[in-house]
Amino acid sequence: MNKYLFGKILRSAIMAIVAGTVVLTMPSCGGNKENNEPEPVKESVEFTQTTVSIPIDGNGTVSLKVTPIDKLADVEVNVADEDVIDLDRTSDSEGYVFTMKAKSLGSTTIVAVLGSSIAKCAVSVDPIAVTGISLNKTSIQLVVGATETLSAKVTPDNATSPSISWDSSDKEVATVDNGVVTAVSAGKATITAASSSFTAECVVEVKTIEAESLTLDVTSKELTETESFIVNATILPEGTSYKNVDWTVDNADVLKIEPFDALESDNIVSATITSVKAGTAVVSASINNVKAVCTISVKAKEPPVEPAKIGDYFYSDGTWSDGGLISINKDGTKAVWAENKPAPVEGKTVIGIVFQTDPARFSEIEQKQGFTHGLVFCTKAAHAPGNQVTRYAISAGIDCIGNHKLGSSYYNDIYGQLWTATVKDRYPGSQLAQYPAFDWTVTDFVPAAPAKTSGWFVPSIGQLWDFMANFGGEEIAQYLAQLRDYAYDVTYLDFFKLTYNPMVAINNHFSKIPASQKEELVYSSSRMGQGVCELMSSSLYDNTDGACCIFWLGENFDFAPYTEWVDSNVVICHPVLAF
Numbered sequence: 001m002n003k004y005l006f007g008k009i010l011r012s013a014i015m016a017i018v019a020g021t022v023v024l025t026m027p028s029c030g031g032n033k034e035n036n037e038p039e040p041v042k043e044s045v046e047f048t049q050t051t052v053s054i055p056i057d058g059n060g061t062v063s064l065k066v067t068p069i070d071k072l073a074d075v076e077v078n079v080a081d082e083d084v085i086d087l088d089r090t091s092d093s094e095g096y097v098f099t100m101k102a103k104s105l106g107s108t109t110i111v112a113v114l115g116s117s118i119a120k121c122a123v124s125v126d127p128i129a130v131t132g133i134s135l136n137k138t139s140i141q142l143v144v145g146a147t148e149t150l151s152a153k154v155t156p157d158n159a160t161s162p163s164i165s166w167d168s169s170d171k172e173v174a175t176v177d178n179g180v181v182t183a184v185s186a187g188k189a190t191i192t193a194a195s196s197s198f199t200a201e202c203v204v205e206v207k208t209i210e211a212e213s214l215t216l217d218v219t220s221k222e223l224t225e226t227e228s229f230i231v232n233a234t235i236l237p238e239g240t241s242y243k244n245v246d247w248t249v250d251n252a253d254v255l256k257i258e259p260f261d262a263l264e265s266d267n268i269v270s271a272t273i274t275s276v277k278a279g280t281a282v283v284s285a286s287i288n289n290v291k292a293v294c295t296i297s298v299k300a301k302e303p304p305v306e307p308a309k310i311g312d313y314f315y316s317d318g319t320w321s322d323g324g325l326i327s328i329n330k331d332g333t334k335a336v337w338a339e340n341k342p343a344p345v346e347g348k349t350v351i352g353i354v355f356q357t358d359p360a361r362f363s364e365i366e367q368k369q370g371f372t373h374g375l376v377f378c379t380k381a382a383h384a385p386g387n388q389v390t391r392y393a394i395s396a397g398i399d400c401i402g403n404h405k406l407g408s409s410y411y412n413d414i415y416g417q418l419w420t421a422t423v424k425d426r427y428p429g430s431q432l433a434q435y436p437a438f439d440w441t442v443t444d445f446v447p448a449a450p451a452k453t454s455g456w457f458v459p460s461i462g463q464l465w466d467f468m469a470n471f472g473g474e475e476i477a478q479y480l481a482q483l484r485d486y487a488y489d490v491t492y493l494d495f496f497k498l499t500y501n502p503m504v505a506i507n508n509h510f511s512k513i514p515a516s517q518k519e520e521l522v523y524s525s526s527r528m529g530q531g532v533c534e535l536m537s538s539s540l541y542d543n544t545d546g547a548c549c550i551f552w553l554g555e556n557f558d559f560a561p562y563t564e565w566v567d568s569n570v571v572i573c574h575p576v577l578a579f
Helices: 003-018 069-074 364-369 407-412 416-426 429-434 436-442 461-471 474-483 502-510
Strands: 044-047 051-055 059-067 076-079 085-091 095-102 106-114 117-126 132-135 139-143 147-149 152-155 165-168 174-177 180-183 187-195 198-207 213-216 220-224 228-236 246-249 255-259 268-275 279-287 290-299 313-315 350-356 375-378 525-527 530-542 547-554 558-565 576-578
Touching: 044 106, 051 059, 051 095, 059 069, 059 106, 059 117, 069 095, 076 085, 095 106, 132 187, 139 147, 139 180, 152 187, 165 174, 174 187, 180 198, 213 279, 213 290, 220 268, 228 279, 246 255, 255 279, 268 279, 268 290, 350 461, 350 576, 364 416, 375 461, 407 461, 407 474, 416 436, 416 530, 429 436, 436 530, 461 474, 461 502, 461 530, 461 547, 474 558, 502 547, 530 558
Parallel strands: 044 117, 051 117, 132 198, 139 198, 220 290
Antiparallel strands: 044 059, 059 095, 076 106, 085 095, 106 117, 132 152, 147 180, 165 187, 174 180, 187 198, 213 228, 228 268, 246 279, 255 268, 279 290, 313 350, 350 375, 375 576, 525 530, 530 547, 547 558
């Protein structure tokens, strides 16, 4: 018996005696009955813990005992779900020590295999629980309508689910939305922030600011039917709690009110006022016991303005009304005429008569200005006081106006506004007095031209042509129609004999106009044994000859396109305007 085996037997005997056992068994000196060798050690693996929990932001360890230890390299280790943990291992005297690092919330199993021995360890990765919550303020004071933002802090800082819910104990006093507290009405309310099972509170006290004054930016207004405007009510002091202004009108038949849905600013409330029909009404704006009013008068809407037509009276306010004459046909034949010429509108001042409405007879200047409704022949002449005649020019040699000799050029010159402006610009100031016809037209001429018109100017020969064709009677209209394309010098034409007096025919259109508002055409000279009315234009006939283009109206029924010396004090100038 070897020394190792004997010692082992001896230790067994001593242990048996200590335990009270009196039986001593001695192994045979032969050992293993078959080969006389020690029995082999059984292979096994065993985790020191079968379950392990680690936090989401932490690590954990577990040991694996391997028997026999010399089989350590033969152990197979696997993680069922590698998305949950990362696994590292180191060896020691008894087996392996595994270090687990959390990757995501969840659970998995570590499995170790050695031969037929299997060991398992269940691992769970757990969230970090909330341990408390606090607010930055525990009490606040607000006025109605004001807001304040509360901030909540959840502990620990790395809690996995630090979600916060908000609530108000009295939503009629104060509401809360994601920490933003809004004061609704006077009183107290408790705002609660909750996370998991923990809560924190803030007491809100809401006070009101009463309106002290209310003013309207419009206190009186005149409107026309269906007209609208915006009125603004200013509430003071700023920050007033109640800003619901009560808008009323004492006569709903006259006005209607549409309050704005939102404030224009922190203390301005607005409403749209629309007139319904003629009358007077008072609009009131009130808040609590504070009130402001606006008195509004509404006048009836005037009927739509009819387009201007030839013969209409033109008034100092830029309006017009029926004057009786409708038109002359383009071929010179008479069109529709009024049986009895109407009188001008009572209370208005006539300053002219519409003589052209054809857009083709407006120059490019009038068209660009937007004045294409009509051309107006002034009922008064441009002249010095006490004398109805004037001159074209004192100083001959005007070279800034087109020359016209042919009948066709007479008709096609519709540029009176241009010629007048050219003379005014070329001869400014005291020099303009050398050209009286232009001077008296552009310098403080009375009556004044209404707003939104071209202003008065000396008519061109083509514009006077239109006036004569439409107001001089049918025979003049027919005669001028024949000359429209005349390619010869009209100066050498004989006088056209009419069956009526052309000046009288024209003055008939002034008959119903009050005397103070007109200057009828008069005979400005005596030629060939008869009185002659020489109606001048701004067009030169030939500047080398110092002659201007005119129309000649004879007392003996004579009519002719003609010329006159520019420095002859025998012409009559009636300005025109475009509107």
